[in-house]
Amino acid sequence: MTDVLRPRAPARPSAQPAARSLLLTVLGEWVLDLDAPVWTVALLRGLTALGVREKAARQAIARSAADGWLERDRVGRQVRWRLSDATRGLLRRGAERIYSFGGVTTGWDRRWLVVMVSVPEERRDDRHRLRTRLAWAGFGSLGQGAWITPHLDREREARDVLAALAPPVEATSFVAHHGRIGDERTLVAGAWGGLEALERHYRDFVATFAGADPSSQEEAFVAQTRMVHEWRTFPFLDPGLPEEFLPPGWKGLEARALFQRRHREWAGAARAWFRAGNPERPP
DSSP states (O other): OHHHHSOOOOOOTTSOOOHHHHHHHHIIIIITTOSSOEEHHHHHHHHHHTTOOHHHHHHHHHHHHHTTSEEEEEETTEEEEEEOHHHHHHHHHHHHHHHHOOSSBOSOOSEEEEEEEEOOTTOHHHHHHHHHHHHHTTOEEEETTEEEESOGGGHHHHHHHHHTSSSOOEEEEEEEEOOSSSOHHHHHHHHHOOOHHHHHHHHHHHHHHSSOOOOSHHHHHHHHHHHHHHHTTHHHHOOOOBGGGSOTTOHHHHHHHHHHHHHHHHHHHHHHHHHHTSOSSOO
16 A cells, blocks of 8 residues: 555646546545544545546546545445544655655754665565665665665665565665765765756746635535645655755745745645535435
8 A cells, every 4th residue: 555655747838647546645634534434425526626537536536446545434325434443643754755855954953864675686576676665765775785864764765665576575674974985975976866957847846836826615625625636745755855965046945935835825725625525414
């Protein structure tokens, strides 16, 4: 389930996100904090407002239930849904990361967390899984099984990644300062590569949502859900490097401020629209 819930790289602003991916955003943004279950009609109403066809929306709900995201509760002829405990926990952790993400590490003490991992060549699936999950966790690769991050608290996440591999692999971690051999900027550039693609994603985000001006509760729901859907990829794409390693005028700072401002502006109307479609009694 963890891989399914992990966001993918943002698509072009004109591209229509997959129904199930949008459903995940709806669940995290509008269902997670509800005190009551959510009716099927409320989920369908939200997804169709987002441009998903009803058939695709129903399939997304059914597949999510089959995979354990949702638990069914039938009331007469109607069905309402609760988040499973596992999904609720994953969404809460995801929300914490999304809304606390600042994009730039401040107050850095110049220490790096270094993780060394050795996976046998014949375990190709595990090697791929390890690379993908550590990259999503913000680690940069130095090659030869060495990974680094300026976020020392990511050690727990690295441990979870390693614990998911069976049989276990050899690994060790340590915390260190960069020494006097080599250039630290070159180290960072090698670990994360160019940041041009990420900068373009931030520019697209700003261009899409800076001028958005919803004029109804439904439009506010659509605007905020799409904004959160796009934003939730950034904490997994952006390693959150210290500012000294970022290009001048880093667009991530503007994007972060825009996300916070728009979220405050749209949240009330958007929430009211979604909850109006989820009555206490069977619809």
